[in-house]
Amino acid sequence: STLMQSNLAPIPELYVSYDSAQKLKVEAAELTSLDLTPRQICDLELLMNGGFNPLKGFLSEEDYNGVVENMRLADGTLWPMPITLDVSEDFAAKIEDGQDIALRDQEGVILATMTVTDKWEPNKANEAEKVFGADDLAHPAVNYLHNQAGKIYLGGPVTGIQQPVHYDFRARRDTPNELRAYFRKLGWRKVVAFQTRNPLHRAHQELTFRAAKEAQANLLIHPVVGMTKPGDVDHFTRVRCYEAVLDKYPSATTSMSLLNLAMRMAGPREAVWHGIIRKNHGCTHMIVGRDHAGPGKNSAGEDFYGPYDAQDLFREHQAEIGIEMVDFKHMVYVQERAQYEPFDEIEDRENVTILNISGTELRRRLAEGLEIPEWFSFPEVVSELRKTKPPRSKQGFTVFFTGLSGSGKSTIANALMVKLMEMGGRPVTLLDGDIVRKNLSSELGFSKEHRDLNIRRIGYVASEITKNGGIAICAPIAPYTATRRAVREDIEQFGAFLEIHVATSLEECERRDRKGLYKLAREGKIKEFTGISDPYEEPKTPELRVETENVDVDNCAHQVILKLESMGLIAG
Ligand code: PPS
Missing domain, CATH: 3.10.400.10 (Sulfate adenylyltransferase)
Structure with a gap:
């Protein structure tokens, strides 16, 4: 080297x-x-x-x-x-x-x-x-x-003229020249940068420390806090996690600085770009891992780049970048020796127990509130992650009823609300069609444009409730599939979304005609009436479809409760 x-x-x-x-x-x-x-x-x-x-x-x-x-x-x-x-x-x-x-x-x-x-x-x-x-x-x-x-x-x-303003973690943000001055001041002649967009667990701590030792260099944890891959753990949580991990390195060997980069997830080219950026920040080495800055699967379900393409392209250009690559060691936990070791260097693989927890498995354990062992991560990190991602039974969610006017949406929604309040634990808000039209959408009529606006408003309020750990129950007609899908996307960033089709037929709704509206619609006295003179697109794959003919309201609401239990949203 x-x-x-x-x-x-x-x-x-x-x-x-x-x-x-x-x-x-x-x-x-x-x-x-x-x-x-x-x-x-x-x-x-x-x-x-x-x-x-x-x-x-x-x-x-x-x-x-x-x-x-x-x-x-x-x-x-x-x-x-x-x-x-x-x-x-x-x-x-x-x-x-x-x-x-x-x-x-x-x-x-x-x-x-x-x-x-x-x-x-x-x-x-x-x-x-x-x-x-x-x-x-x-x-x-x-x-x-x-x-x-x-x-x-x-x-x-x-x-x-001026730097963009940041109000969060100000003391942890450094320009390239600030980092250069810091390294000068500490006499750090060689610095290994670790680029990351994920929380650090024990394996990362071991590998970064090892990389620094091998290069006889100091270590800079250099996480991206600008924009990362959609769906990543938010940077507020990650920085609290990084701060906890920083204490695990020998003092004076390691530092951390936040990088306000907008990542592109461009794999090999991104690795080279990261190298130039780290060089500019005064680093001499950079760790490049398997599938560095990988974007996940393409639309055919395959990886966009080969697992070592980024390392290959980096190696080809490292002299020109002026920074040396330290390739990532695949670290695994060897139970018998109670320590992490680079997988390549384990000679007695047949005779020892090698433990590992994948990202998917970690997310599953967090969602279900299951144990995350101390060999895998630091208790401080796990506790931060649990605060951000509580188990599903403590997260907010939205139940979204859709169906014709008079199908029974409001009645079932009310029954469901009362049952959930009886159980307690989370606040419940009912966004019934009529309530919303009175309080949020009083100026709107029933054109496609206005109905869509109405549903998007309901979706926005429900997403805020879901984000903050509450239960939102919505019960509008919501006749358009695309609009319902858009609402689902708004909410699923924060918690579960259950679409429930109240599948009462038009004939039955019209026969009941609880508000006398169908009669008026038939007479042409109400225009654009759903089912009569306006479309209703039935959900193709709702989480649940309830029939209301010959089934009482209590039973319909109970079916929803059972569905919520099966999804892990309420503790059984
Ligand atoms: S939408 O399409 O989702 O925005 O409709 P929503 O907000 O749920 O409002 C439906 C209630 O408004 C009354 N109403 C009408 N419904 C459908 N079409 C027309 N033209 C119409 N005019 C008034 C009706 O009472 C609906 O209440 P529900 O509770 O669904 O019976």
Whole structure:
């Protein structure tokens, strides 16, 4: 291994001096301004503070083409990831070549100005193929590219006015130059970076410590807190976990700093990008694991990249990046010796018990409140994870009844609410069709547009209730499949969603005609009446379908209770 030592001189930033910034800020208020997306703010922060050195702004068209096609800027410098400023066609139409624009955060604070030198419509399918390996929406960055990013890219140099503001973990965030100064101060000549987007368990602690020992270096835990893979443990929880693990290293060997990077999950190219970023932060080594920055399965159920593609591409470029790869050891727990060992180095594999808990198994144990052994993780980490992910029987959830007017939704929903309140433990809110139309949607009628708006509002309130550990019971007609699916997606980020079809037939609803509305609808006195003069799309695969003809209300509500028990949502 080459003996890399860091040159810890400051690297260039894009900020102007404090005095100039005050002046520029006033002038910039007059410019056409762009409100950046969360991902663009992450990119801008690393552009300005030198994390993306040598970039001086968002990529020009020529640089973009070079990066996409062969991982190089127009001047030949290695750069694997398109850092582009995507905007809408409408916004792009307002901008002329050479124009300065102001870049603002989501509250409207001006962070930077940019001189627009390039404006073009990228070939997104080609970008997806070349950068992410496939034009497949199962890849989170490809999905972002096609479904969230604007159609037009703007390129040009950036002038930094101020850093994006963070209110959380301020003391744990460092710019590249702050970390360089810190390493200088401590006399750290060699530093191994560990990139991560997951909580650390004992195996990670062992492998990072081992990597640092092998490289005779200090260790920097360098977790990403900008944007990671959708569905990851939130960074607030992760940072509390990292803080607990930090205490487990010998003091003075290891430090931690948070990196406000927006990951792309681009596997091999992402690994190279991570290397350049760590080099900029003053590190000399970086740990690259199996399937580094992997995006999960593609739409055919296969991996996007080979498990060691990232290591191969990194190794090919490490001299040029100026950082040395430390490959990840697959650490396993050997029960007989009560310690972690690299799997490759165990010679008596046949005679010892090797223990491991996969990510999927860990999530299952958390969801069901089962034991997580001390050999696997630290009690402090497990307790943080349990607070964020309580067992399903303590999480919030939503029961969403759908069915025709007069099908019995409200009656069953009321019975269910009372039964759940009798059991206790979680607060229950009933969002009945009529209650909602009175309190949340009083201005809405029954057009498709208004019904959708009504259902999305119900979904929003139910998702907030679910997020905060309560039970939301909804009982609107909700006639459209796509809208019900959208509500399901809103809620499933936070807890379970049960769709219950109250399958009373139109004939029966009309025969009962509890409110006399069907009669009026038949006479044409009520327009757009569901089932008569407006559609109702029956759910194809609801969690439960209840028949109400010849079944009493109590029994219908009881069926829902049994379903909740079988899903582990209420303790049996
Ligand atoms: S929707 O489609 O989900 O937004 O409808 P919802 O909010 O559940 O409101 C349905 C209740 O409004 C009364 N009502 C009508 N229903 C359907 N179509 C038309 N045109 C209509 N006009 C008024 C009706 O009483 C519904 O109550 P329920 O409890 O479903 O019988």
